[in-house]
Amino acid sequence: MTTVISEQTLSGVGVLDKASLLLGVLEKGPASLSRLVSDTGLKRPTVHRLVLALERLRLLARDAQGRFILGPRLGVMAVQACQDRLVTVAEPVLSELRDRTGANARLYRRHGNVRVCVAEAQAFGNPVGHDRAAVGAAFPMSAGPASQVLLAWERPDELNAGLRGAQFTAAVLSGVRRQGWAQSIGGREHPGAAVAAPVRDPGGRVVAAVSISGPTTRLTTAPGRRYGGAVVDAAIRIAGGFVQ
Numbered sequence: 001m002t003t004v005i006s007e008q009t010l011s012g013v014g015v016l017d018k019a020s021l022l023l024g025v026l027e028k029g030p031a032s033l034s035r036l037v038s039d040t041g042l043k044r045p046t047v048h049r050l051v052l053a054l055e056r057l058r059l060l061a062r063d064a065q066g067r068f069i070l071g072p073r074l075g076v077m078a079v080q081a082c083q084d085r086l087v088t089v090a091e092p093v094l095s096e097l098r099d100r101t102g103a104n105a106r107l108y109r110r111h112g113n114v115r116v117c118v119a120e121a122q123a124f125g126n127p128v129g130h131d132r133a134a135v136g137a138a139f140p141m142s143a144g145p146a147s148q149v150l151l152a153w154e155r156p157d158e159l160n161a162g163l164r165g166a167q168f169t170a171a172v173l174s175g176v177r178r179q180g181w182a183q184s185i186g187g188r189e190h191p192g193a194a195v196a197a198p199v200r201d202p203g204g205r206v207v208a209a210v211s212i213s214g215p216t217t218r219l220t221t222a223p224g225r226r227y228g229g230a231v232v233d234a235a236i237r238i239a240g241g242f243v244q
Helices: 014-026 033-040 044-056 072-101 145-152 156-163 170-179 223-243
Strands: 060-062 068-070 104-111 114-121 138-140 182-185 192-200 206-215
Touching: 014 033, 014 044, 014 068, 033 044, 044 060, 072 104, 072 114, 072 206, 072 223, 104 145, 114 145, 138 145, 145 156, 145 170, 145 182, 145 192, 145 206, 156 170, 182 223, 192 223, 206 223
Parallel strands: none
Antiparallel strands: 060 068, 104 114, 104 206, 114 138, 182 192, 192 206
């Protein structure tokens, strides 16, 4: 069956439109060269030339049967596009979480040995004045419930490396995996409390952490028990919007 490309999807650049036809066929699954020719209606030499070029660019690859499939570079691009969407989806959810808990609500991503705040909803009149983590602020992965969440589900070698110099232990991370959230009460940074939960991609990989923080007078000395469910729910909602 020949794939039809609508006027709205035409770029006006012939080679790009032809490449788009090929990618459209491969979105449905692996395809041989013959099938790409029949499904697109393009001439065989044209298809052959394009798939080889796209393969060199890692936009296409081949499976064990030699059929063409979407390449690894497209996967990387998709992750980056979804990450941008993740922040957009997170912002209203963080605002609702802030209003529900009266705490600062933030979204963190891991970048090597630091976690970076990529979205936030600041609580109004929060008395812990130095509990600030503006978008773009980076913090070490060695402390805090958001760091625990971002590390707890890593591969064993990555997890063990992350524990070196950390202010939490393997037993703590085991508890995080069991309960689905992490918490902290007090500490050197501020006399407050915090709770965090993981945001997962469609494959189940932890890609971000949702966190709330504020004074213990507001979050109590058992913040996880009181607000863990709300933070987990926010993380699930963000993940749901992330994959749509």
